[in-house]
Amino acid sequence: MAKGYAYIYITSLNASGDWELSKRSIRDPSSALSQTLAPLYGTSSDDIMHIFYSSEPPSEQAHLRKGESKGVVITNQKQGLWLIHSTPKFPLPPVSKKEIETALGKLNSLNRNKYTYPSSASKHGQMYFCVSLPSSQLSKIGHVFKYIKPRIYSSNVPQSLEKFLLNLATKSGKYVRKTTRYQKTAIKSWGGENFISYAKSKHFRKDIYVDYMAADLRTDLGVEANNRGLSPIPPNCSKQYQVYDVKELDIKLSNQSIRFKTTEDYSKWIVTTEANSSTVCIGDVSRNVYQYKYGGGALCHRNVNVWKRFMKIISKVQGCSAESRNQNGKPTAKPTKSSKKKTTEKKRTTSNKPA
Numbered sequence: 001m002a003k004g005y006a007y008i009y010i011t012s013l014n015a016s017g018d019w020e021l022s023k024r025s026i027r028d029p030s031s032a033l034s035q036t037l038a039p040l041y042g043t044s045s046d047d048i049m050h051i052f053y054s055s056e057p058p059s060e061q062a063h064l065r066k067g068e069s070k071g072v073v074i075t076n077q078k079q080g081l082w083l084i085h086s087t088p089k090f091p092l093p094p095v096s097k098k099e100i101e102t103a104l105g106k107l108n109s110l111n112r113n114k115y116t117y118p119s120s121a122s123k124h125g126q127m128y129f130c131v132s133l134p135s136s137q138l139s140k141i142g143h144v145f146k147y148i149k150p151r152i153y154s155s156n157v158p159q160s161l162e163k164f165l166l167n168l169a170t171k172s173g174k175y176v177r178k179t180t181r182y183q184k185t186a187i188k189s190w191g192g193e194n195f196i197s198y199a200k201s202k203h204f205r206k207d208i209y210v211d212y213m214a215a216d217l218r219t220d221l222g223v224e225a226n227n228r229g230l231s232p233i234p235p236n237c238s239k240q241y242q243v244y245d246v247k248e249l250d251i252k253l254s255n256q257s258i259r260f261k262t263t264e265d266y267s268k269w270i271v272t273t274e275a276n277s278s279t280v281c282i283g284d285v286s287r288n289v290y291q292y293k294y295g296g297g298a299l300c301h302r303n304v305n306v307w308k309r310f311m312k313i314i315s316k317v318q319g320c321s322a323e324s325r326n327q328n329g330k331p332t333a334k335p336t337k338s339s340k341k342k343t344t345e346k347k348r349t350t351s352n353k354p355a
Contacts, residue, residue, distance in 0.1 A: 004122030007031070008251065012191075015305040019313070021253050027117040034115040036083060036130055040074065040094045041114050049075050049161050053150035056088035058118075060153065068268075069150045069284045069296055075135050077161060079190060082141055084129045084282050084299055086266040087121045093154030125265035129282035129299065132190040140187050140197070147183050147199035148284075148295040181205075182212055187299075198281070199297035206292065207233055207243075208285050209270065213298065214241040219274040222246050222317055223287060228263050231289035237320030244273075245287065248316035259315065270298060271310045278307035 005025040009032060014020055024031045029038075040050055051073040072083040072091065095113040181204040185197040198216070200208045210233075214221045224246035227233065236243040249265070251258040270281040283298025285291050 045094050047158050050156050052154040053152045057153035058089045058092050069148045080133050080135050080138050082131050087126045089118045125267050127267035140185050144197050144199045147201045148297050196300045201295050210236040210243045219272040219277045222271045224262050225268040225287045227287040229288050233287040235318050242320050244317040244319040246314050246317050249313045250315035251313045278304040280306050280310050
């Protein structure tokens with residue numbers, strides 16, 4: 001995986017197969033990620049509503065008071081998308097038509113108004129989770145924003161969409177009271193697939209995985225969530241549902257195997273260990289005590305095919321006992337009597353891994 005710019009992916013079209021290695025670099029203008037963001041860097045981007053949020057925006061210092069949330073919301077009157085990702089300093093904000101009319105704006109348009117993947121992102125693995133949504137569902141993202149309190153560094157709400165998207169724009173700037181600490185929100189994709197957003201405010205002051213998600217999903221969890229630093233949270237063994245830390249990954253492709261420790265990865269994802277729940281979540285909360293002070297969350301989807309893809313790449317976990325792991329150190333998945341296959345909506349999960 002030369003230079004850290006190769007990526008593997010799952011889409012709604014290949015969810016029943018294995019991870020696929022793209023023939024293109026993630027920096028390539030034809031990459032899946034570039035094509036997703038391309039409409040915002042065109043001359044008519046002022047007509048598209050967008051919100052970029054990140055704890056580490058381009059050209060700014062990290063904003064830890066806003067947590068670690070990173071993402072993009074894009075929509076017109078009919079359809080939109082929600083892209084949740086892990087990459088600092090990405091993506092660059094688009095240059096507006098008004099800016100382009102100035103001399104400096106023209107220069108910025110040439111240099112900045114295009115898809116650019118930061119070289120710093122090649123040092124660690126990254127994750128991108130994109131879900132297509134009808135515009136009628138976007139107000140629910142605004143509700144999630146009330147809890148996670150994202151650092152919004154670029155936004156545009158065209159006048160033609162102001163009334164239609166007022167709920168999203170309004171909720172994006174309001175936050176929850178101390179008495180409201182967490183929220184579960186049901187979101188339906190463009191094709192009718194069901195997703196669940198788990199969100200916590202800074203007032204929650206607990207581990208979202210142990211004290212909220214595991215209990216609500218009623219299953220043990222395997223969590224790959226940047227568990228390093230000065231105050232990492234250990235696996236939880238004391239409650240009804242345990243939480244394990246994923247420590248190493250082994251991604252087997254057709255002609256190669258990619259092994260690495262999760263300390264090399266900025267991605268944050270969660271799998272249920274019970275086959276009868278078969279849920280995968282992509283999130284933004286590290287398993288570190290300092291995260292108790294910030295908002296954050298995860299977007300979850302129940303799909304047995306996608307779940308199998310993630311379970312398959314786990315090679316080592318830090319669990320609670322020998323009984324909680326199989327011989328390879330993986331969380332033990334308990335099979336169900338029937339495992340019905342589901343098809344996924346047009347969503348894309350990509351993961352660009354370190355060289």
